[in-house]
Amino acid sequence: MTEKVYHYPLWIRLWHVFNALLCLVLIVTGISMQFSEPNRSLVPFDLAVSIHNSAAILLIINYLYFLIVNRLSGNRMHYKITEKGYVKMLITQFRYYTLGIFRGEKTPFPVSEVRKFNPLQQFAYIVILYWFFPLIIITGLGLFFPEMIITRIFGISGLFLTDLFHILSGFVVSMFMIVHIYFCTMGTRLTSLFKGMINGWVEIH
Amino acid sequence: MKYKYWRRSRVIPFTLLLSNLVYVSFGLDPAASAPLVADTAFTKSAFYDQNEQCFRCHGNSKYTYFNxxxxxxxxxxMCENxxxxxxxxxTANHRSFACVDCHAAEYDTFPHPGQLRMEAPxxxxxxxxxxxxxxxxxxxEIEEEFQQSTHYTANGDAFTCWKCHNPHTYRINIRNSTSMQQSIAYDNQICLNCHSDFERFQLLSDREEINLIQKHEWLPNQGLHFSQVRCIECHARLNDSLMVAHRIMPKDKSVKRCVECHSxxxxxxxxxxxxxxxESRSDAGFLNSIILNDAFVIGANRNIILNRISLIVFFASLGLMLMHLLLRMIFKRND
Structure with a gap:
């Protein structure tokens, strides 16, 4: 029988599913607004604005919930880079994904009681959750309360720059979602990581 | 009837003055490219002393006369209006005029003859x-458009150009603008003069007082819209041959679809x-880059380069993942 470890308690699974759904809604409405045309829009503009704003507020609440519970539960340790030679570890993991996986090699950093994420996975989560999420939230709040934005920054419209960073970070998060879903097919079996996000148990490699 | 006054006026100096007006106010004179206020701050009208005969009383809220x-x-x-x-x-468009260019010369007597008040301006x-x-x-064409506007159809001749364009104070604004924000505020104030001042509004309408904030509650980011665009953007029908739309539409025909602007x-x-x-076109990668200079309109400002890069990144990632998946399947089968 395959050994399993309970890495995803209910609180994190709930956060994850809401986060995923809200991100999807935000991506669809965001694209709809950005490429709106009188005769072809994914979602009518005014509706897209309302949905985008509401989903954004829920996403912020969900993110704050993640930050707080993540810290209180001790799960935060999985998002901290503590090991030495981290860059080398990243390269090793990258080499595994680009070569080793095809050769049938064992994953260099298998999931265990203490290791939840491999280094590349951990780095991606840190970048998205601790760099791009704050950026997208701050710029989004700026667009929500545009009177707060500095009118001009180095001669460029502050509103424009805020929107540019919002859209760029939105694109990065969107791309992350796609890559994230694909990488989830690389568990012990094709569907094992998806199952893990439903029942909380992850199979150890 | 109106042309009678024209003929009665001193045609030659008036024509000269008008040509001067046109050169300055329509920007044909290089010196007029500077903002109007700055332009005239140190300019003394040729008729300044002559006009002072009128301004002596009409330039102040009180006046003194000998009984x-x-x-x-x-x-x-002095009556406020x-x-x-x-x-x-x-500092207004008609600044180079003498008062008597438009008003009868008989106004130089006091008390002014009563029948002069009956003159149509x-x-x-x-x-x-x-x-x-x-x-x-x-x-x-402006006149034709104006006569089809809701202002004219509802009020007829009682609504003249002067209701919006005060001949004594009106300045050509947006075309000489160095600050779009100020120009928008200036233009919107023309509408607000009546639409947010019920006493003035009542002079032409029997309608109840309109609360503009409530009426525009449906508009997201209302404050931002009010400061970034003019009322006429939504409330006037565009005419390609006119620089500024003059056909103010009834409220049910105003622009309400966001994508009219946000696209x-x-x-x-x-x-x-x-x-x-x-005047300018930009090929720096941004569509509608003119809007970009002053504001950012979601859906209107698009960067061609960024769009292309994002599409390339998206499809390249998708292709890489598919290839990776395919290779995984092939190598797994071979094991």
Whole structure:
């Protein structure tokens, strides 16, 4: 029988599913607004604005919930880079994904009681959750309360720059979602990581 | 009837003055490219001293005259709508005029003869219309558009050009603008003069007081819209041959679809940013980059380069993942 470890308690699974759904809604409405045309829009503009704003507020609440519970539960340790030679570890993991996986090699950093994420996975989560999420939230709040934005920054419209960073970070998060879903097919079996996000148990490699 | 006054006026000096007006106010004179206020701050009108005869009383909220019956100087309050502030007049479009260019010379007597009040004032078309010199501004078409506007259809001749364009204070604004924000505020104030001042509004309408904030509650980011666009962007029908739309529409026909502005072919390019759009085109990668100079309109400003890069990244990632998946399947089968 395959050994399993309970890495995803209910609180994190709930956060994850809401986060995923809200991100999807935000991506669809965001694209709809950005490429709106009188005769072809994914979602009518005014509706897209309302949905985008509401989903954004829920996403912020969900993110704050993640930050707080993540810290209180001790799960935060999985998002901290503590090991030495981290860059080398990243390269090793990258080499595994680009070569080793095809050769049938064992994953260099298998999931265990203490290791939840491999280094590349951990780095991606840190970048998205601790760099791009704050950026997208701050710029989004700026667009929500545009009177707060500095009118001009180095001669460029502050509103424009805020929107540019919002859209760029939105694109990065969107791309992350796609890559994230694909990488989830690389568990012990094709569907094992998806199952893990439903029942909380992850199979150890 | 109106043309009678034109003939009665001193035609030659008036024509000279008008040509001066056109050169300055329509930016044909290089010196007029600077903001109007700065332009005239140190300019003294050729008729300054002559106009002072009027401004002596009409330039202040009170005036003094000699009463020959009581043989005393008497101070009286000037009716508010008869007060013309010098600084406003001498920075306005008609600043180079003498008062008597438009008003009868008989006003130089006091008390003014009562029948003068019955004179119909000139309208824009009386001086600016049917003249090749002003042909490019299409005053005749402006007049036609205005006569189809809800202002005119609801009020008829009681609603004249002057209701919006005060001849003593009006300045051509947006085409000489160095600050779009100020120009928008200036233009919107023209509407707000009546639409947010019920006492003035009542002069022409029997409707109940309108709360503009409530009426526009449906508009997201209301404050931002009010400061970034003019009322006429949504409330006037565009006319391609006119730089500024003059056909104010009834409220049920105003623009309410967000995508009219929030789209690649933003309506703002044909209205608020029409002057800039005519003068400059940018190929720096941004569509509608003119709007970008002053504001950011979601859906209207698009960066071609970023769009292309994002599409390349998206499809390249998708391709890499598919290839990776395929290779995984092939190598797994071989094991």
């Amino acid at each position: 020959p019956v009581s043989e005393k100087d008497v101070s009286a309050t 008869r007060v013309i502030h010098r600084n406003e007049f001498y 000139y309208n824009c078309i009386d001086c600016h219309g049917y003249d090749e010199q002003y042909a490019q501004y299409h005053f005749e 690649q072919n933003s309506l703002l390019m044909s209205s608020l940013y029409k002057f800039q759009a005519k």
